[in-house]
Amino acid sequence: MSPTDVVITGIGIVSSLGLGAEAHWQALSKPEPAPVLDRERFSPYIVHPLPEIDWSTQIPKRGDQRQMETWQRLGTYTAGLALDDAGLKTDEALCTSMDMVVAAGGGERDVAVDQAILDASLARNDHDVLLNEKLTTELRPTLFLAQLSNLLAGNISIVHKVTGSSRTFMGEEGAGVSAIETAAARIRSGQSTHVLVGAAFQTEHPDMLLAYELAGYLQREEWSSVWRRSEELGGGVITGSGAAFLVLESREHAERRGHAAYAAIGPVVSGRARRSGSALQTELAEMMNSVAAGREPLMAVSGASGAHMATQAEKAALDSRGAAARGFSSLTGHLKEAQFPFAVALAALAIRNGQPYAAFDAENESSIDGAPKAVLATAVGYNCFEGMGLVTEA
Amino acid sequence: MRTTDSFGRPLVAVTGMGVVTSLGQGKRENWTALTSGRSGIHPITRFPTDHLATTIAGTVDFLPESSQGASALTFALADLAAEEAVAEAGVSRGDFGGPLFLAAPPVELDWHNRLRLYAQSDRSNGWRSLIEAARKAREEALFDEAQFAAIADRLAEKYGTRGLPITLSTACASGATAIQLGTEAIRRGECDRALAIGADGSATAEALIRFSLLSALSTQNERPEKASKPFSKDRDGFVLAEGSGALVLESLESALARGAEVLGIVRGCGEKADDFHRTRSKPDGSPAISAVYAALKDAGMSEEEIDYVNAHGTSTPENDKMEHLSLSTVFGERMREIPISSNKSMIGHTLSAAGAVEAVFSLMTMREGVIPPTINYENPDPAIDLDVVPNRKREADVATVISNSFGFGGQNTCLVMAREAG
Numbered sequence: 001m002s003p004t005d006v007v008i009t010g011i012g013i014v015s016s017l018g019l020g021a022e023a024h025w026q027a028l029s030k031p032e033p034a035p036v037l038d039r040e041r042f043s044p045y046i047v048h049p050l051p052e053i054d055w056s057t058q059i060p061k062r063g064d065q066r067q068m069e070t071w072q073r074l075g076t077y078t079a080g081l082a083l084d085d086a087g088l089k090t091d092e093a094l095c096t097s098m099d100m101v102v103a104a105g106g107g108e109r110d111v112a113v114d115q116a117i118l119d120a121s122l123a124r125n126d127h128d129v130l131l132n133e134k135l136t137t138e139l140r141p142t143l144f145l146a147q148l149s150n151l152l153a154g155n156i157s158i159v160h161k162v163t164g165s166s167r168t169f170m171g172e173e174g175a176g177v178s179a180i181e182t183a184a185a186r187i188r189s190g191q192s193t194h195v196l197v198g199a200a201f202q203t204e205h206p207d208m209l210l211a212y213e214l215a216g217y218l219q220r221e222e223w224s225s226v227w228r229r230s231e232e233l234g235g236g237v238i239t240g241s242g243a244a245f246l247v248l249e250s251r252e253h254a255e256r257r258g259h260a261a262y263a264a265i266g267p268v269v270s271g272r273a274r275r276s277g278s279a280l281q282t283e284l285a286e287m288m289n290s291v292a293a294g295r296e297p298l299m300a301v302s303g304a305s306g307a308h309m310a311t312q313a314e315k316a317a318l319d320s321r322g323a324a325a326r327g328f329s330s331l332t333g334h335l336k337e338a339q340f341p342f343a344v345a346l347a348a349l350a351i352r353n354g355q356p357y358a359a360f361d362a363e364n365e366s367s368i369d370g371a372p373k374a375v376l377a378t379a380v381g382y383n384c385f386e387g388m389g390l391v392t393e394a
Numbered sequence: 395m396r397t398t399d400s401f402g403r404p405l406v407a408v409t410g411m412g413v414v415t416s417l418g419q420g421k422r423e424n425w426t427a428l429t430s431g432r433s434g435i436h437p438i439t440r441f442p443t444d445h446l447a448t449t450i451a452g453t454v455d456f457l458p459e460s461s462q463g464a465s466a467l468t469f470a471l472a473d474l475a476a477e478e479a480v481a482e483a484g485v486s487r488g489d490f491g492g493p494l495f496l497a498a499p500p501v502e503l504d505w506h507n508r509l510r511l512y513a514q515s516d517r518s519n520g521w522r523s524l525i526e527a528a529r530k531a532r533e534e535a536l537f538d539e540a541q542f543a544a545i546a547d548r549l550a551e552k553y554g555t556r557g558l559p560i561t562l563s564t565a566c567a568s569g570a571t572a573i574q575l576g577t578e579a580i581r582r583g584e585c586d587r588a589l590a591i592g593a594d595g596s597a598t599a600e601a602l603i604r605f606s607l608l609s610a611l612s613t614q615n616e617r618p619e620k621a622s623k624p625f626s627k628d629r630d631g632f633v634l635a636e637g638s639g640a641l642v643l644e645s646l647e648s649a650l651a652r653g654a655e656v657l658g659i660v661r662g663c664g665e666k667a668d669d670f671h672r673t674r675s676k677p678d679g680s681p682a683i684s685a686v687y688a689a690l691k692d693a694g695m696s697e698e699e700i701d702y703v704n705a706h707g708t709s710t711p712e713n714d715k716m717e718h719l720s721l722s723t724v725f726g727e728r729m730r731e732i733p734i735s736s737n738k739s740m741i742g743h744t745l746s747a748a749g750a751v752e753a754v755f756s757l758m759t760m761r762e763g764v765i766p767p768t769i770n771y772e773n774p775d776p777a778i779d780l781d782v783v784p785n786r787k788r789e790a791d792v793a794t795v796i797s798n799s800f801g802f803g804g805q806n807t808c809l810v811m812a813r814e815a816g
Contacts, residue, residue, distance in 0.1 A: 067672060100667070104563075105542055106500045115520055117505075118512045127509055131599050132445040141607035145672045145802065149500040149542075150563045154803025157669040163681065166667035166805060167571060170500065171543035171561045178560045182575075189582040206521035210503070213529045215537035234529075270558035272550055383537075384547050385558050 003252035006184045007261035007394050008348045010086025010247030012078040012198070015332040015342070016048035016240055020081055025349050028331070031358050035331045037223055038204075044220040047203050048240030048333030053077060058084075059159050068155055069108045069146040070241075075200030076155045078243035082196065083160055086247035087259050092161060094257075099164040099192045100153055101183045103175035103199035103337040107147035109207050113138045152200065162196050173303065174270070174385030175199070176340035181268040181387065183248050193253040198245030199337035212237055217307055217382055225330040225361035226306040227315060236306040237382055240333020244341035246348075251394075261394035263351040265344065266374070267291040270387035275309060284317035284378075284386065291390045292376050298323045299356045299368050300376040301347045303339035305329060307382035314380045315364075323376060324368040326357045340379035340387060347375035347391035395815055397647040399661070400694040403581045405815055409654040410485070410642030412478025413754045414471050415741040416452040416635055420478055425758055428766040429787040433619035433740050435633050441599045448611040450618035452635025452742030453597045460595075463504040465539040467595025471638035471747070472496060472549055476591055480553060483642035484654055485587070487553060492587035492644075494555035495575040496546045497568030499596040499746045503540045511536075545593075555589055565801030566706075567665075568592055569639060569749025570809050574663040576643040586648040592750025593638035602634055608673060610710060622743075623770035624707035624736035625714050625782050632708040635742025639750030646815055658757040661794070661810045662693025668804030675716050675800070682720035682798075682806045689796060689808035690724075697725050700732065700810070702765060702790070704756040704797040705782075707736025708743050717798060718778045733790065735783040739769045749799040753809060756795040760813040765790050 013020065016036035017027040027033055038049040055073055058080030059065050065073060083089040088098070117134045121127055145151050150168040157163050169175040169182075176199050186192040202208065212218050217235035229236035254261055269291055273283040292298055300323040304311045318325045328346055329335070335342055350356055356372050359365035373393055380386040399405050413420065416434030417427040427434070435452045440461065443449040454460060459470035480487055508524070515527035528536070538544040546559035564571040569592025576588030605611050612631035614621040622633045649656055666688060668681035675682060690697065706717055722729045737755050744751050759765055764787050771784035793816075797809045 106502060109502075111521065114508075118509065118520075118524070121509050121512065122517065126442075127506070128442045128599065129444045131505055132442065132603070135600055135603045136445050136447075136606070139603065139607060142672075144604040144608060147500070148563075148565065148802065150565050150801070150803045150805065151672060153667075154672055154805075157667045157804045158672070161669050163667040163669050163804070165665045166564065166803070167575075168563045169560055170498070170563055171546065171559075172541065174543055174558050175561070178558055182560075185582055185584065186578070191578060191582070206525065207503075210521075210525050210528055211537075211540045213525050214503070214532075214540055215534065216529050216532055272547070272558050381543070383541065384543055387558065 003250060004188050004190060005251040006187045006248050006265040007251050007254050008246055008263050008265065009249050009254050009259050009261050010082040011262060011345045011348060012081030012085060012245040013342060013345050014074060014078045015242035016051060017331060018051055021085065021349055025353060028357055032362065033331055035223060042209060045209055045218055046223050046238050049204060050241040064159055067142060071107050071200055071202040072146060072152050072155050074202055074243050075152040076159050078200060079156045079196060079198060079245045080160055082245035082247050088247060095161045097164045098162045099195045100156065100162050100166045101179040101195060101197045102153040102168045103179040104149040104152050104168050104170060105337055106149055108205045110139065110143055111206060172336055173339045173379045173381040176337045177270045177379055177387030180340060180344060181270055184265050184268055187248060187250050194249040196245060196247055198341045200243035201336040201338050202241045203239040204241055219306065225364060226304045226311060226327040227361055227364035229306045231308060236308045236311060237334050238306060240335055242332050242335040242338055244338045244345045246341060246345060263348040263391045264394045266390035266392045268389035272385055281313040281316050284314055285320055287388050288317060288321050291388060295374045296322060297368055298376055299372055300325050300378055301343045302327045303329060303343040303379035305334045305382040310380045310382055314378065324366045326360055326365060330360050343377035343379055344389060344391055347377040350375050351391060351393055405646040406577045406580050406660045407644050407646045407649045407656045408641050408658045408757055409644045409649050409656060410479035410483025411657060411754045411757060412475035412640040413751055414454060414474050415637035415744065415751060416454055417741060419474060428740055429764055431767050431769045431785060433769060435618045435621055435742050437618055447606050447613050448602060449615045450621055450633060451597050452633055454636040464596040464598055465501055468498055468593050469545045469548060471595050472545065472591045472593035475638040475640035476549065476553060476589060479640040479642050485642060489554040490589055491556060492585040492589060493557050493579060494546060494550050494559035495572040495588060495590045496549065496559060496561045497572040497592035497746045497750060498545055498561055499594050500563060501540060501542055503536060505600065507536050553589065563746065564805040564807065565803050566745055567749055567799035567801040567805040567807040568746040569751060570799040570807040572750060573641060573660060573753055573809060574807060577660045577663055580643060580645050587642060587644040590643055590750065591640040592747040594744050594746040595636045597634050597636050605634060620770050622709045622739050624709045624739050624768055625775055625778050625780060626771055627773045627775040629709045629711060629714060631710050633742035635744045637741060637744035637747045637751050639747055639754045641753060658760060659812045659815055661812045662689045663809055664688025664692050665807045668806060673802050674712060679716050679720040679723060682716060682800060683723050685806035685808045686720060686724045689810045693810035695810060699794055700796050701794045702759065702792045703732055703734035704752050704795055705734050705736040706798040706800045707738050709738060713800060714778060718780060730779055731781060733765055733781050733783050735765055735768045737766060752797050756797045756811055760792045760795060763789055763791055
């Protein structure tokens with residue numbers, strides 16, 4: 001134990017399963033929990049939709065809500081849940097000195113404007129002039145700010161007054177891994193005392209599906225657990241809307257203000273393995289050795305996306321170490337940048353509650369008993385980059 | 395020589411630098427132009443400017459990738475700057491041996507590709523047709539264009555950087571943040587060296603229109619080279635531009651041990667987020683003031699020790715006023731005598747790249763003993779009483795610089811750099 005150990009003192013999570021840490025624990029503690037699915041709106045694609053959210057409980061000003069599209073609202077809302085949970089929401093001094101690392105993609109484009117341009121493009125050849133004509137007259141001026149990657153962090157500063165520092169990492173799952181890895185490293189080295197870290201992903205927009213489907217990564221028509229995705233139905237990923245934010249503190253900082261921690265974050269590692277041959281599986285097995293050796297029997301809260309190659313490599317690596325995998329994206333959908341923060345949050349909940357998760361897919365996930373002392377959290381990118389970390393008792 | 399700072403942390407040296415802007419490719423070409431007060435701002439030819447209020451920019455038009463979309467150009471810019479920096483540092487190009495921090499613009503599928511895919515589709519079903527066409531086409535290049543990790547992944551592959559490369563955005567402060575992240579990683583002892591790059595090739599029609607709709611851009615199109623006029627009374631917005639800057643950061647100890655030439659030292663980094671508004675800064679300037687103080691504190695230096703300010707100086711009415719307010723608050727009366735100049739008067743605002751490009755120019759300013767001017771300073775703003783090194787370069791002994799970067803979303807980052815380890 002060291003004063004600069006990294007402890008988790010606040011969790012905010014949102015997915016189709018509900019709002020907040022407790023709702024997720026309840027939903028995921030049931031045997032074989034059922035997914036919440038929307039099969040219609042984006043058919044042939046299935047998405048795990050956002051639950052109903054009363055934004056004003058975390059974003060009181062209507063004006064602030066109007067300045068954001070759903071992705072930013074979701075992130076700002078979920079960051080508020082984490083701050084509340086950490087008992088910091090109303091502590092202006094600690095918010096002012098709090099550092100922030102957000103993993104973000106881009107925001108929602110205006111579907112109607114884009115479609116109008118696509119439609120008009122069929123009748124004329126001067127497409128560049130058409131773009132100028134339509135975009136100058138039809139884009140809502142402030143929409144740009146609702147799309148800029150770093151404006152999720154910007155909105156968190158405005159709404160929750162977190163202003164110590166503000167950094168946004170981009171790059172799908174890897175950005176979420178780096179965000180937590182960097183935040184934890186800063187705390188361990190004394191560069192930060194308390195950090196808000198997390199991400200949000202809103203999949204219910206055609207462009208968010210398009211980004212995956214440009215390389216055929218999505219599964220169509222049927223839902224199945226991440227370990228049972230079908231090559232015949234596409235690339236294996238089923239997406240969801242959701243977010244995860246964590247308040248990380250140094251042990252000393254949390255103890256001084258008397259706030260109990262869910263769990264501690266042990267070693268976090270990341271990499272950029274080649275995605276051909278067995279390189280990824282080999283690297284993942286080595287990563288497990290470096291962060292979780294001697295921790296058996298081990299439960300792994302896996303951010304496996306369902307993408308065939310990456311998911312098979314991860315499963316093989318977990319199986320080779322006898323780890324009991326829990327592929328939460330079967331139930332939440334793939335949350336992109338939020339995968340790793342979400343995995344860490346679920347791992348911390350199992351530690352805090354002294355209970356492992358029952359299998360989400362009993363045919364493919366082995367059972368495990370007893371209060372977990374350490375839980376592995378993973379996020380292997382559907383296309384590139386991977387990371388994992390060990391969450392332990394505080 | 396001491397290789398740690400006053401806090402006992404490893405001192406971080408710069409051992410390689412590279413730069414590309416509308417003024418040219420490489421440090422020599424850029425420095426010659428900058429010190430002659432030459433502007434790189436020109437009429438836009440990359441796309442038609444019908445219906446646009448702003449028709450000028452500082453685009454980089456001389457590369458083969460200049461016409462291939464934001465993603466391809468951003469990669470090319472990052473790559474060229476990195477190549478120059480890594481070569482100067484004398485580090486093996488395929489085995490850099492440290493992490494990569496890339497400041498880059500958010501990515502999107504280019505409109506030309508979106509239109510092409512739609513034309514290939516059955517067009518009967520709106521966005522469903524578009525997605526179906528994308529799935530059937532399965533063009534890897536298009537997928538990469540919409541993946542935020544793709545550019546850094548390619549750079550990591552080429553340069554053999556270590557681990558998972560970090561791509562970041564802190565809007566117009568991104569380039570400075572990349573340097574800060576590299577500096578912090580070296581100070582934590584995670585690595586001996588880091589590659590920090592800021593690159594931005596995203597001057598598309600849509601990007602221009604987006605900034606234009608926020609009234610951020612200059613519309614003084616008649617004489618493009620005169621449009622960017624930081625600290626002038628008739629300034630009316632920034633000029634959108636492209637470019638890249640790359641720095642090889644290295645612990646001073648490692649640099650000395652391998653006999654590398656030390657080009658300068660990153661002494662301190664400071665930041666502070668603003669919670670006032672999405673595009674405007676708090677009226678009292680307190681976040682920017684805090685960022686400057688934080689950088690000085692991190693450098694273990696006092697206000698008196700700063701010789702020159704490399705301004706954010708965007709030429710927007712708001713920025714230049716607030717930057718003056720913040721600096722005057724920190725440096726007091728002495729601010730009238732500290733030379734401050736804006737590279738953006740010549741290269742425009744290179745957005746995600748700006749902090750890195752301007753860090754390279756700051757380090758060159760110290761090494762060459764020449765301060766590049768703020769050009770187009772013909773009509774001073776009487777409310778901004780500064781020595782902006784007007785219109786002509788100035789020879790000066792500059793041992794320390796503070797470089798400011800401020801961005802939308804309340805981003806404020808300042809870097810303190812020094813010529814010598816001191």
